[in-house]
Amino acid sequence: MTPAAGDDARGGELEIGGIIAAEPSDLLTRSAFQRDLASQVALHEYVSLADIAHTLVLCEQGVTPADDAKELLAALLQLHQQIDSFEVDAAGGDLYTNREAWLAGRSAATGWLGYGRARREPITTGFHIVVLLHALELTEALGATAGVIAKVAKAHRNSIFVEHTYLQIAQPTTFGHYLLGFAYPLLRSAERLREFLARFDICPAGIGATNGSPVPQHRGLQASYLGFAAPAPHCRDAMWLADLPLEMASSCVATAIALDRLAEDLMVHCSSESGYVTLSDRHCRASKIMPQKRNPFALAYARAEANKAIGIQASLAAAARTPSGSMDNRLDAYADVPESARRVTQVVKLIGEVCGELQYEERRARLMLAEKSACAADLAANLSRHTGISYRRSYRIVGDVISRCARNGSSLRKLGGDELWTALCDAVDVEQEGVDREAVQRAIDESFDLDTCIAARSDVGGAGLGAMQEMLGEVRSAAAAHQRWARGELAARRGAFKRLLRRATDLVD
Known part of the structure; x- marks a missing residue:
């Protein structure tokens, strides 16, 4: 030893x-x-x-x-x-x-x-290299997980799902459309990391202390040997900069929160009360006292790591509030920034694995949508389209009908055209406005057919099949591009390290 x-x-x-x-x-x-x-x-x-x-x-x-x-x-x-x-x-x-x-x-x-150099110079240079490597690994993982989400979303692009807002049933959608929405924050995180890497890919080697070295350091050559794009342009800034480590920590937080939002949703959706999703046994933990429990430990872990990333970012921000040339703003950054990136990268990979192995229970979603209350917005819109009355008026008519159903222990599913027709007649002058019963019935038929509801969302970003196909293609392409780029950058940097060691060895020999 x-x-x-x-x-x-x-x-x-x-x-x-x-x-x-x-x-x-x-x-x-x-x-x-x-x-x-x-x-x-x-x-x-x-x-x-x-x-x-x-x-x-x-x-x-x-x-x-x-x-x-x-x-x-x-x-x-x-x-x-x-x-x-x-x-x-x-x-x-x-x-x-x-x-x-x-x-x-x-x-x-x-x-x-x-x-001609201070002790902090090689340590800061090592810090830059480590953060760059972790940022590249995180970018690669983000591309991989976004790709997994797109793959699962494609498989469920026609699977009926219940859209929730405020944890309440809102509208019919597809599980594919719902899940694909979580790929976009991951792609934005990858884009932010690439922008960060362009700013952070500057080499502190040869900066001396604060105002440069009195000894010729040939900084461009050192930067090249270490795989950097360029030497840091200002020596003092390179030694003491605080904004870029904070930016990296912020990217970790944004990524962790995006993952946590999906994890929080899945935690609800896999509960016995919801039952839309079944997690793989590989991502659950058994209770030691309640034999019926399948605790979604992977999802809870994602939340815990989001909390940790937030704490690291906050501590770095607080530590940066010093006079500019103070070591204590780096005391924790050297360890915490790479550690935050490493931990968030693990969560990105884990959530990708969770998504790739979960099972979706469409039958449960259709059962929850059977009462048709989730079709209320479609009914109001279709009443306007087929009868010509304003959306605000049709909204109030549908709201009135739903209110009556709630008071009577009924539901939209149990109502026929007669009651909706009666409600419409109570609200408008049918003869004067030229509203006919067939128009009302068309609105009802279109609104209560789930596949028709979803197909109507055909514009950019909607749950309709055409819009979904476009988004799936975009996400898959962007995800693969981020993976390829990150892998190439990692290979290039590791290649530079090998060449440096070989060059040094050849000189010694």
Whole structure:
């Protein structure tokens, strides 16, 4: 096992004996140092790549002595191979100084590691890389889950469903149209992430501290070796920016809430009281006391993760409210932004799996629609269309009929044309307005046939089959495009990392 940061080198790496004369107290070490270090550990692989790129570029460009640079590169490559077993110690400071202590115990050339740069530079560079990778993985997952939703929606594009508003039966629709509506927020999240990635794909390597480095850093070359689109345009902004981590956290929140809204709905729809949906056993958990229970644990988990993402975003916003050059606005961001993205990505994949394996119970939906109250809006609209009376008047007529039904314990389903005709006659001057009974009957027939109701929604975005086919094609195409793009970007970045390591290895050899 690789030894922890050595005690012999610790004082040097913490710069004890200069402006700081005493070692940090045990309490400072166990609290602030430990927390700072813990937030950086997940960045280690990419901090290591940043150190390798820095050392390699400065060697290639003749900024550092060639022999020392090669010796340091050899030690860095050795450490890179041992990241998984590397033991950090808060007494050794942050991740950078822990690494520096390990290197100092093996190479006298370690003094060149920090040439012209602050410790936060490689850590911030590693942070950028990790966030970019997580954002790409989240984008890919969003495309995949949107594609699953589109596939299930296509299978149920003609399956009758009950549209609810305020948790009350509202109108007839199809399960496919209902479900497809949840793909669009996921596609928008993918679009937002791609826009974010274009802004965040800037490399902090070589920024020095705040106003640039007094040593030539060849920032464009470092950025290229690390797979970035370009170096960050302003050194101080790159070191301390707060808006872009917040933007990433916000994208996680928007995604988590979109998923939670579907999960909340499905939690209601799979209940015994609703019964429209049956979740796979693979996404439920049994009760240990009530043997009849199938708890939809996957859905509850989605809600819990949405709550967590909201909390992370709020804490990052609060932490960013500092003077601009303060480390505490990064203390949690290094860990929390990647962690939020990772957790939300898991939820995206899980909800995609849930949707792909659920069973829809159309018979239950048709039973709930049998009373025809959900057809009231269609009846009012069709009365207007066939009789020529205004929609507001027909709305009141239908509302009056439904009110009478409620008082009499009846329903629209149990009414015939006679009672609707009577209600219409009570409300309008039939002879003067030229309203005939056949027109009323046509309105009734069209309104109470569920398939006809749905087919009438033929305009853009509606539940009609033609509109659904267009939306399904759009969603499938966009979902696949996001997946392809994210996979390509991930492959390109991983390829850049491999080329960097190969280039460094070739130089050492």
